[in-house]
Each structure stands twice: as C-alpha cells, then as structure tokens.
Amino acid sequence: MRQPLARELHDLLERGRDRQLRLAVTGLSRSGKTAFLTSLVNQMRHAGLEARLDLLPAAREGRLLGARRVNQQDLGVPRFPYDQAMAALEETPPRWPEPTRGISELRLAIRYRPPRRGLLGSDTRQLTLDLFDYPGEWLLDLPLLAHDYPGWCQAQQALTGTERRSLFADWHAAVAALDPTAEADEAQLAAIAERYAEGLRAAREAGFADLQPGRFLLPGELAGAPVLQFFPLPGLARLDPAERERLPPESNYATLARRFQYYQQHIVRPFYREHFRRFDRQIVLVDLLGALNAGPERFQDLSRALATLMQSFDYGQRSLLSRLFAPRIDRLAIAATKADHVTPEQHGRLVGLLEALLAEPLKDLRFASVPVRALSLASIRASEAREVEHRGQRSPALRGTSLDGEPLLLFPGEVPDRLPDADFWARQGFHFPAFRPLPLEGGALPHIRLDAALDWLIGDKLT
Amino acid sequence: MRQPLARELHDLLERGRDRQLRLAVTGLSRSGKTAFLTSLVNQMRHAGLEARLDLLPAAREGRLLGARRVNQQDLGVPRFPYDQAMAALEETPPRWPEPTRGISELRLAIRYRPPRRGLLGSDTRQLTLDLFDYPGEWLLDLPLLAHDYPGWCQAQQALTGTERRSLFADWHAAVAALDPTAEADEAQLAAIAERYAEGLRAAREAGFADLQPGRFLLPGELAGAPVLQFFPLPGLARLDPAERERLPPESNYATLARRFQYYQQHIVRPFYREHFRRFDRQIVLVDLLGALNAGPERFQDLSRALATLMQSFDYGQRSLLSRLFAPRIDRLAIAATKADHVTPEQHGRLVGLLEALLAEPLKDLRFASVPVRALSLASIRASEAREVEHRGQRSPALRGTSLDGEPLLLFPGEVPDRLPDADFWARQGFHFPAFRPLPLEGGALPHIRLDAALDWLIGDKLT
Numbered sequence: 001m002r003q004p005l006a007r008e009l010h011d012l013l014e015r016g017r018d019r020q021l022r023l024a025v026t027g028l029s030r031s032g033k034t035a036f037l038t039s040l041v042n043q044m045r046h047a048g049l050e051a052r053l054d055l056l057p058a059a060r061e062g063r064l065l066g067a068r069r070v071n072q073q074d075l076g077v078p079r080f081p082y083d084q085a086m087a088a089l090e091e092t093p094p095r096w097p098e099p100t101r102g103i104s105e106l107r108l109a110i111r112y113r114p115p116r117r118g119l120l121g122s123d124t125r126q127l128t129l130d131l132f133d134y135p136g137e138w139l140l141d142l143p144l145l146a147h148d149y150p151g152w153c154q155a156q157q158a159l160t161g162t163e164r165r166s167l168f169a170d171w172h173a174a175v176a177a178l179d180p181t182a183e184a185d186e187a188q189l190a191a192i193a194e195r196y197a198e199g200l201r202a203a204r205e206a207g208f209a210d211l212q213p214g215r216f217l218l219p220g221e222l223a224g225a226p227v228l229q230f231f232p233l234p235g236l237a238r239l240d241p242a243e244r245e246r247l248p249p250e251s252n253y254a255t256l257a258r259r260f261q262y263y264q265q266h267i268v269r270p271f272y273r274e275h276f277r278r279f280d281r282q283i284v285l286v287d288l289l290g291a292l293n294a295g296p297e298r299f300q301d302l303s304r305a306l307a308t309l310m311q312s313f314d315y316g317q318r319s320l321l322s323r324l325f326a327p328r329i330d331r332l333a334i335a336a337t338k339a340d341h342v343t344p345e346q347h348g349r350l351v352g353l354l355e356a357l358l359a360e361p362l363k364d365l366r367f368a369s370v371p372v373r374a375l376s377l378a379s380i381r382a383s384e385a386r387e388v389e390h391r392g393q394r395s396p397a398l399r400g401t402s403l404d405g406e407p408l409l410l411f412p413g414e415v416p417d418r419l420p421d422a423d424f425w426a427r428q429g430f431h432f433p434a435f436r437p438l439p440l441e442g443g444a445l446p447h448i449r450l451d452a453a454l455d456w457l458i459g460d461k462l463t
Numbered sequence: 464m465r466q467p468l469a470r471e472l473h474d475l476l477e478r479g480r481d482r483q484l485r486l487a488v489t490g491l492s493r494s495g496k497t498a499f500l501t502s503l504v505n506q507m508r509h510a511g512l513e514a515r516l517d518l519l520p521a522a523r524e525g526r527l528l529g530a531r532r533v534n535q536q537d538l539g540v541p542r543f544p545y546d547q548a549m550a551a552l553e554e555t556p557p558r559w560p561e562p563t564r565g566i567s568e569l570r571l572a573i574r575y576r577p578p579r580r581g582l583l584g585s586d587t588r589q590l591t592l593d594l595f596d597y598p599g600e601w602l603l604d605l606p607l608l609a610h611d612y613p614g615w616c617q618a619q620q621a622l623t624g625t626e627r628r629s630l631f632a633d634w635h636a637a638v639a640a641l642d643p644t645a646e647a648d649e650a651q652l653a654a655i656a657e658r659y660a661e662g663l664r665a666a667r668e669a670g671f672a673d674l675q676p677g678r679f680l681l682p683g684e685l686a687g688a689p690v691l692q693f694f695p696l697p698g699l700a701r702l703d704p705a706e707r708e709r710l711p712p713e714s715n716y717a718t719l720a721r722r723f724q725y726y727q728q729h730i731v732r733p734f735y736r737e738h739f740r741r742f743d744r745q746i747v748l749v750d751l752l753g754a755l756n757a758g759p760e761r762f763q764d765l766s767r768a769l770a771t772l773m774q775s776f777d778y779g780q781r782s783l784l785s786r787l788f789a790p791r792i793d794r795l796a797i798a799a800t801k802a803d804h805v806t807p808e809q810h811g812r813l814v815g816l817l818e819a820l821l822a823e824p825l826k827d828l829r830f831a832s833v834p835v836r837a838l839s840l841a842s843i844r845a846s847e848a849r850e851v852e853h854r855g856q857r858s859p860a861l862r863g864t865s866l867d868g869e870p871l872l873l874f875p876g877e878v879p880d881r882l883p884d885a886d887f888w889a890r891q892g893f894h895f896p897a898f899r900p901l902p903l904e905g906g907a908l909p910h911i912r913l914d915a916a917l918d919w920l921i922g923d924k925l926t
Binding site: 083187190221262 | 546688725
C-alpha cells in the first residue's frame with residue numbers, strides 16, 4: 001500500500017501540475033450551500049452528455065468528458081451527502097435536500113481535453129476537484145481571535161438593535177444578576193450560557209446572521225461542555241482593568257475568560273489551521289433576497305455579518321488572517337443565490353445590490369490583490385420565467401409551486417440596485433415566495449448561471 | 464489568572480497528597496451508568512445530612528461533611544447532566560433519566576474530617592473527585608489495536624451465532640458481491656458499510672454486546688465520514704497474503720485497510736491516550752439480569768464482550784494496554800446492576816454468577832496485581848422487598864410499578880449462581896420486569912449497596 005508520505009508527495013505533484021484543486025463552498029445557514037454543491041456535482045456527472053453548462057467553455061466546446069466520485073483524502077471528514085440530496089429532489093413531490101451540518105467533503109475526478117493547439121489532437125487529462133462545504137457561521141468567529149475576553153465583551157455590547165435585543169431579554173435579565181467578582185457556580189453559568197444560546201438560536205430563526213460564537217449554534221459533540229458555556233459580561237466595563245486581572249481563578253470573570261480562551265484555541269484556530277488554509281478557491285453564497293424580505297434591522301445585520309465574514313478572505317500582509325494562518329485562496333466568488341425567486345430582468349439589480357452591500361470588503365480584497373467576482377445564480381432553478389398581460393400591458397412573472405403544492409404565478413417585486421434607504425423600507429412591497437423544486441425531467445438539474453460561477457472557479461484549470 | 468502550567472502543578476500536588484481522585488464509570492449501553500452517577504452525586508450532595516451511606520465508614524462515623532460541584536478541568540468534555548437526571552426523577556410520575564452519549568465529566572469537592580487520632584480533634588480536609596462517564600463500547604475497540612486489517616477480518620469471522628448472523632443478513636448479501644481486488648467505488652463501500660452499521664444497531668437492539676467497531680454505534684460528528692465506512696472482508700482468506708499486499712491503493716482491500724488504520728489511529732488511540740490513562744479508579748457496570756432475560760446466545764455474547772472489555776484493565780507487563788498507554792488505574796470494581804429487580808436473597812447468587820462469568824479475566828487481573836472487587840447493587844432502588852403468603856408458605860416478592868404505571872407484586876425468579884447450562888435455559892422461567900422509579904420522598908435517593916461500592920472506590924481517600 002502506498003504510504004502517507006508518498007501519497008502526500010503525489011498530491012503535491014498533482015497540485016503543482018494544476019491537476020488538483022480544493023474548492024470550498026460556504027454561506028450562512030439557508031444560503032443554499034447544499035443546493036449549490038448538489039447541482040455542481042450533478043452537472044459534472046452529466047458532463048459530456050446532457051449538462052447545461054454553456055457558460056463554461058470546456059463544456060461548450062465539448063472538451064468536458066465526464067466526472068466520477070473518487071475516494072476523498074480526509075477520512076475523518078463526513079462525505080457530502082450527494083445521493084441523499086438527489087433522492088430528495090427525485091421524490092414525488094420533489095423536496096429540498098436536508099441542510100448539511102458542519103463540514104463535509106466530496107472528491108470528483110473530472111476528465112477533459114485541453115483545447116486543440118496546433119495540428120495534433122490532444123490527450124485527455126484529469127482534474128481532481130476536492131469540494132468542501134462548511135458553515136459560514138464558523139467564519140464569523142475569526143474576529144474573536146483578535147480579541148481578548150474583555151475586548152470581545154465590549155464588541156458584543158455594540159450589537160444593540162431593538163429587535164435583536166428583545167430576543168436576548170431572558171439572557172439580559174439573568175446576566176444582570178451575575179457578579180463578575182463572585183466565585184463561579186458551574187450550574188449558574190451553564191444556565192446563563194443556555195439563555196445566551198437560546199437568544200442566538202432565536203435570532204437565527206428570526207433571520208439574524210451576525211451571531212457569535214458560531215459553534216453555539218451547532219454544538220455537536222461539545223453539547224454540555226464548559227467550552228460552550230461562556231457569554232459576554234455586560235458589567236465588565238465598570239471594573240478597573242487592573243483589579244479585574246487580579247480576580248482569583250475561581251471568580252466568574254476568570255472562569256468565563258478561561259472558557260473564551262479555550263474556545264479560541266480549541267475551536268476557532270483548528271478550523272483555520274486544519275481546513276481553511278488548505279483551500280485553493282472559495283465561493284461565498286448569500287441569501288440577499290431573504291434579508292430583503294426580513295426588513296431593515298436584519299438587512300443591516302446581514303451586512304455586518306458579511307463584512308465580518310469577508311475578513312477571512314482579506315490576505316493583506318497585515319491582516320489577522322495572514323499573520324495567523326498564511327492561507328492560499330487565490331480566487332473568490334460571492335454569489336447572491338435563489339435568483340430564480342425574482343424575474344430575470346431583476347438579476348442585474350441583484351448583483352448591483354450585492355456589490356453595494358459588499359463595497360467596503362470588496363475594496364479591501366482588491367487592494368490586497370485577491371481576484372474576486374460578484375454574481376447572482378440559482379443552483380437549482382425552481383421557477384419558470386413567464387410574461388403576463390394585465391390591462392393590455394405585458395409584464396414579467398414567475399411560475400412555480402409553493403412548498404404546500406399550490407400553483408403560483410406572480411411578480412415578486414423589484415430588487416433595489418443600491419443599498420435600500422428608509423424610503424425603500426417604508427414603501428416596500430417586496431415579498432418573494434418559497435418555491436418547491438421542479439419535478440426532475442432526466443438530464444442535469446436546471447439552474448441559472450451556475451456555469452458562470454464554475455467558469456470563474458475552475459474554468460482556468462480545464463485548459 | 465493562574466496559568467495552565469501552574470494549574471497542572473497544583474493538580475499534581477493535590478493528587479500527590481491524595482486529595483484528588485479521578486473515578487471513571489463505564490458499562491455497555493443500558494447497564495445503568497447514568498443512574499449510578501446520578502445517585503453517587505446525589506448521595507454526596509446529601510452527605511452530612513440525610514445520605515444513606517452506612518457501608519461507607521466516613522459517612523457512618525459522621526466525618527463526611529458535604530460536597531459541592533466545582534468547575535471541571537477539561538473544558539472540552541460535556542458536563543455530566545446531573546440536574547436534568549434529577550429533574551426526570553422528580554417528575555410525576557418519575558422517569559428514568561435520558562442515557563448519556565459519549566464521554567461526560569463532573570467534579571465534586573468533598574469535605575470530610577479524617578478519623579480522630581490522639582487527643583486533638585482534626586481539621587477538615589477536601590477531596591476533589593473527578594467523575595467520568597464513558598460508553599463501555601469504546602473499550603470493545605481495544606483489541607482492534609492488536610490486529611492489522613486482515614487479522615481483524617478473521618477475528619470478526621469467528622462471531623457466528625445463528626441469531627446474530629441473521630441480523631447481518633443484508634450486509635452478508637451485499638459484501639459477498641464485493642471483489643477485494645477491484646477498484647473501490649466510494650458509494651458502494653458507503654452502502655455496504657451502512658448495512659454493517661445497521662447490523663450492529665439491530666444486534667444492540669436485540670441485546671448483543673460484543674460489537675465492533677464501537678464508534679459505529681455512536682458516530683456523532685463523524686457520521687458520513689469514510690473512517691466509519693469500513694467492515695470486515697469475508698473473502699479475504701482466499702487471497703494470497705503477498706498478492707494482497709501488492710494490490711493498488713485504489714482497490715477495495717487497500718481502501719478498507721486504510722480506513723481501518725485511520726480508525727485505529729484517530730479514534731481508538733486518542734481515547735486511551737487522552738482519557739483512559741488518566742483515570743485512577745474504575746467501576747464497570749454489567750446488566751447481568753438483562754442478559755439472563757435475553758437467552759443463551761446473548762448471554763454468551765455478553766460473556767465474550769466482558770472478556771474483551773476487561774482487557775482494558777489488564778496491566779500485566781506484557782499486555783497490549785501496558786505496552787501502548789501505561790495506564791494507572793489502581794482499583795477496579797465490577798458491579799451487577801439493577802439488583803432491585805430480584806428479591807434480596809438472590810443478591811448473593813447474582814455476585815456468584817458475575818464472578819463465574821468473569822472467572823478468566825478476574826484471574827488475569829489478580830495475577831497482574833490489580834485490586835478488583837465484584838459486587839451487586841442498585842444505584843436507584845425502584846422496588847420494595849416484600850413477603851407474600853401462598854398456601855400457608857411465606858415467600859419473598861418485589862413490589863413496584865411497571866413503566867406503564869401498573870402496580871406489580873411478583874417473584875421474578877432465581878438467579879443461577881454459576882454459569883447457566885443448557886438445562887437451565889430449557890427450564891428457565893426467569894423474567895424480571897422493568898420498574899418505574901419510586902416517587903422521591905425528600906432526602907437522598909434510595910439504593911442498594913451503592914455505599915459498599917463507594918467504600919471500595921473512594922473510602923480509603925477519606926481517612
């Protein structure tokens with residue numbers, strides 16, 4: 001059997017010859033990660049036959065020959081559940097696949113022919129594409145590495161929208177009674193931490209995205225462990241810093257600070273160290289339409305969450321990320337998903353809005369010479385574009401089926417092409433519906449501009 | 464704040480002065496780990512007031528002053544859910560607590576007075592008791608470290624009871640079609656592995672215990688990862704060993720062998736290295752009555768599982784365990800639990816049967832000078848001993864309430880005091896019922912000989 005060292009060397013050579021690529025897909029929950037990966041694998045599996053990939057030159061030119069799944073490299077990472085996702089889409093009526101939790105992985109071997117150069121035909125070649133899927137919430141924890149515990153408490157204090165604050169009311173009441181200098185009672189801290197986690201869960205349910213610490217929302221095997229039982233201490237500012245640091249290790253302050261440090265060291269860092277810094281390319285999915293539906297406070301919150309999330313791609317020499325982990329992502333895509341939920345003439349505005357929302361982070365990225373592209377797409381198209389006539393005027397509309405099975409024909413509204421102002425929120429009638437997936441008709445899954453995203457993310461490796 | 468190194472030093476000193484003890488509780492699923500730990504903590508919390516601990520000298524002599532929960536050391540290990548367990552027992556009607564999954568931990572600070580020596584009264588002292596709870600299934604994986612993949616396949620082949628084999632029928636059919644020399648198909652291996660895991664789950668449901676690999680039954684965050692997608696290859700014996708080792712790394716054989724090795728290195732070893740070798744004392748709980756209820760094949764299977772499990776406590780110089788991990792457990796208890804499910808005069812026979820079942824492992828342990836004691840107990844007594852008169856003869860009986868709320872008064876049968884033979888199984892009418900917990904009456908939980916177990920496990924540290 002080939003030994004690990006030999007295998008690593010082999011992998012290194014493959015990568016050196018541009019034959020191996022690690023592509024990561026992320027986004028906050030419900031941004032459409034599972035649909036994106038399912039559709040990507042599905043298109044590649046149909047490559048050479050019935051794939052719908054006209055915007056990917058290798059496919060358009062007939063050079064994409066096919067793809068198959070092969071053994072993944074990291075045996076301890078769950079495999080992306082492609083078969084289960086396809087089974088859900090193939091049911092009658094079709095269902096959206098279950099969302100993934102945590103990180104998952106899938107390796108594809110893609111066979112292609114390079115473009116013909118000169119008179120002779122060319123050989124077939126193979127690109128090994130490692131696909132990774134992980135929760136965007138994990139990236140929201142990066143700034144947590146920049147803080148010590150008192151600094152983090154202060155940063156969290158700044159998040160004070162009315163609606164958001166009301167979701168944490170129980171926690172606010174409980175933590176107000178906690179004396180940072182008193183001796184810690186494990187059960188009491190656990191109870192207050194549970195209120196904090198409940199607040200985070202309620203906020204996520206309500207559509208908020210800027211939620212730290214991310215692992216509180218997906219505790220997995222750490223459920224009930226002290227490392228997930230800390231929270232910001234609002235009363236900390238009233239304590240003299242010197243006095244604070246003299247508090248005994250049994251105090252509430254010192255106990256919570258210890259847990260915060262453990263979280264930094266044992267939860268946040270390992271993800272960046274073991275996974276993130278090995279990705280070559282990255283796509284970030286954003287459910288912009290969902291945030292538009294949810295109103296100004298949550299749209300604002302998404303904006304802040306995205307700004308935080310984008311710090312993980314800021315490779316400027318002096319960025320926190322570069323100093324800590326020396327990552328290698330050399331190409332980035334930001335995609336507004338679910339474009340099939342608005343009529344086609346709105347797609348341009350959707351990209352415009354995404355670019356407006358990310359204006360500052362995009363500037364930073366371009367300054368740091370990270371190639372980045374913003375686009376809109378629908379990984380699995382669930383509606384059909386139509387025109388309806390109303391009082392003699394033709395106007396665009398969408399046809400689809402609601403999740404309950406009701407046929408829908410509607411115009412969901414106009415997407416603002418720049419950041420919405422108070423006026424927009426006041427008069428806004430924007431409300432896009434949720435569609436059930438279309439019944440499968442054989443061939444590859446229907447999509448909108450998934451091929452454009454693929455061209456940007458892997459197209460240059462297929463030449 | 465005290466630094467990690469200083470804290471470790473402090474802990475080391477505490478332990479050197481016999482003031483710190485790490486006590487681990489294990490047993491196969493449904494052996495009663497949660498009830499044992501809940502009752503232990505409950506008795507300690509009531510120490511000095513209403514604890515029922517007459518067989519523990521420190522308690523009998525009034526030297527046990529009290530106990531409280533303090534911050535545990537390992538922030539990444541879930542805390543044992545004592546409050547939730549007590550809440551279940553306090554419901555109307557009372558419920559058995561939810562079983563724990565994976566490892567959990569709880570730290571108690573116990574205050575006591577050493578026995579009076581000379582004329583002067585003595586100070587109070589403190590014992591820091593770290594309690595750990597982990598699935599006995601993890602110990603069944605130790606022998607897996609002694610094998611390479613072909614050896615493990617052969618060892619698993621040996622497990623061929625009719626009933627057990629029938630539970631793996633689907634897997635047998637699927638694996639028979641797999642050619643070890645063919646190129647591996649991830650989806651096919653995943654499907655066959657899922658059948659294997661289904662077989663293990665069905666076997667556990669049916670009361671079997673000798674199940675490897677243990678982590679297949681509690682996958683946690685590894686669900687769907689290739690490391691949990693291997694299984695024994697029955698056809699391996701037909702391959703020439705030299706030829707086998709020449710198979711390419713893409714072959715089914717090499718793929719499965721690689722996963723097996725990954726499982727050894729990344730699942731089995733870390734448990735022993737990070738947890739097991741740090742335990743000072745251990746109690747192993749055994750649901751012997753459940754196995755008697757279930758019949759000869761499963762009783763035989765429990766016997767084999769216990770023999771395997773006991774290897775983790777064999778500290779002979781040449782044992783696998785000592786060579787690999789240098790563990791330090793210096794005292795061991797093996798307890799037949801749920802003694803309240805048979806009438807009191809059967810308790811002696813229950814211990815006799817346990818010793819007969821473990822005769823060989825106990826010999827090995829005693830040869831290796833590991834102090835070990837076998838006993839029977841009920842962590843939380845759920846029945847009351849009564850006598851009934853039938854045709855002028857008084858005979859023992861149990862009174863309790865079934866899980867459905869029916870009042871019960873019965874004689875569950877005689878426990879054989881040596882290994883049951885064919886004759887016993889032929890005429891056996893043994894059938895013990897499941898009792899609902901008794902309603903709490905204030906004070907500590909009722910139990911049977913939990914105090915004897917505590918005396919053996921921690922009594923010497925309270926002097």
